[in-house]
Amino acid sequence: MNHSLQEIGALTRRWFIHLSREPVHVMFALIQPLLWFALFANIFSRVARGSQFGNVSYPTFMTASALALTVVGNSLMGGIPLLMDKELGFLNKLLAAPISRNSILMSRFLFVNAVNWMQMTIILLVALLMKVHLETGAAGIVLLYLLGALLGIGVTFISLALAFLLHSHAEFFAIVGFINLPLVFVSSALIPVSLMPIWLAWLAKINPLTYAIDGMRAMIIPGWQAQPIWLIFFALVLFDAICFLISARIFRRNLG
């Protein structure tokens, strides 16, 4: 147990050093969510109003989307450093050390989640400046972070599995770029599911992003309940479990 903690601690520290040594990276990590938020919060602000949007300002409606999309975007990139380690051979050095293979993966989860929460915090602070009112208070904010973590874990699993399946980071970016856009449009990020054409609504209902966003919205907008809260948590936990089961096999094959 002590050994695991020492391994995970040292490996996680490595990712934070990487982050701190790349100021440009840090800057983008901070600015990107703001950019998302500024664009999202304003693009439909003149047309999207009324009860379908919870009778709140569009920025309030979009806060949950900005939070969830930032988590997805960041977590999808979570496998890249491991892919780089694989390409450069550094991964072999880690694998030749007497460490648990899980420690390598765990360090990525901890790091990615920490960055996710950092970015969520920035978005929430800016939302407050934009007079978005968080109705549910402190307990709601805790649940927001929890929803962010549940969404991030599943997506990070996908990203780490891709890092082991693919051969180069060029391939990786191509596939991730392809996943990202439909994932956003087939979700409740831009408009509520109730306003979508039937077929899109059906697709949106099987998209975990929809559940994360609806859950977050329920924490921000008074009376918003597109889905019952228990269903939202159930769906996200199920999503994480499925991602875990699929990627565990890939990890076992590649990490020995």
Add this chain to the structure above:
Amino acid sequence: MCPYALLVKLNIPPSVRHFSMQPAVVVEKLAKNYKDFLALDNISFAVPQGEIFGLLGPNGAGKSTTVRILATLLAPTSGSAFVAGYNVQNNPFAVRRSIGYVPQEQMCDNYLTGRENLWLQGNLYHMDYTAIQQRIRELSALLELEDALDKITKQYSGGMKKKLDIASGLIHRPQVLFLDEPSLGLDVSTRLKVWEYIRRLYQEGITILLCTNYMDEAEKLAVRIAIIDHGKVAVIDTLERLLAQVGGDVVTLELENSVGPSRNGFEDELKKLAFVTKVLARENSLNIFLQYDETVLPQIMRAAGNFYVPIRKLTFSRPRLDDVFLKYTGHRLQEEGT
């Protein structure tokens, strides 16, 4: 302290302390297939504790494959291997604890300083704070890394990076160190330095398995050498005995292209000479293995004159590992891939 380290501490000479010790590395009929390519073909060897053992062979001969199996990174197709007494397949964790692995690619993390790289490595081997600190001090003194320790390794020269790689392979005082092509891509003076460090490590009593395709590297460092070619071990012995086996000295004659049939008669005549042990004919040259005395060169020249064989160049050399390689594999190491 393991009994071996105790013997080192007591200054027992290597020849005595290796006696009756279990070997540090044992490889038994190891084979590795990649689809239809046979990378390793039933190789066997053993490395006694405290020895520098050289695996010498051209690129693609199977050296790196062997080391990757010994470092538990690759499963063999058949056969077995033991490191520090542990089976690499049944007990990989014990093996990993006992070894340091320095692969041929550069292995430090470019975003970290030298010290941070070593800290990471120390933690992966579950060392405590003071042990890591003390070991970093020792290793940076041994490898002359002190000044660069707090610089980011992206700024290191190739030689510096290699030194850091070796240091990080040694941080946990492994029993066995695997060095895969340690001087690949280094300039001449850095190369000599690295050799000197490897000799220092040897004096400290660590077992080193050295993979190299440089003849001189094996000659300068290894106590015993296995020549490996096309996935097979051609010969294993101490450097001295390998050199003695090539039949003493070698005269190499470079011939004109247009020698023609008279050449065969010349070769037969050479083989009849009492001092000649072996004649290896190649397209434009002859390698004559012989026992040297003062009459040797005139006799060879006389034979050449009798058969009208024009000679472009004559070289006389004491035996080198290159000649051993030629004798056992039928080709020279340097020719590979050129």
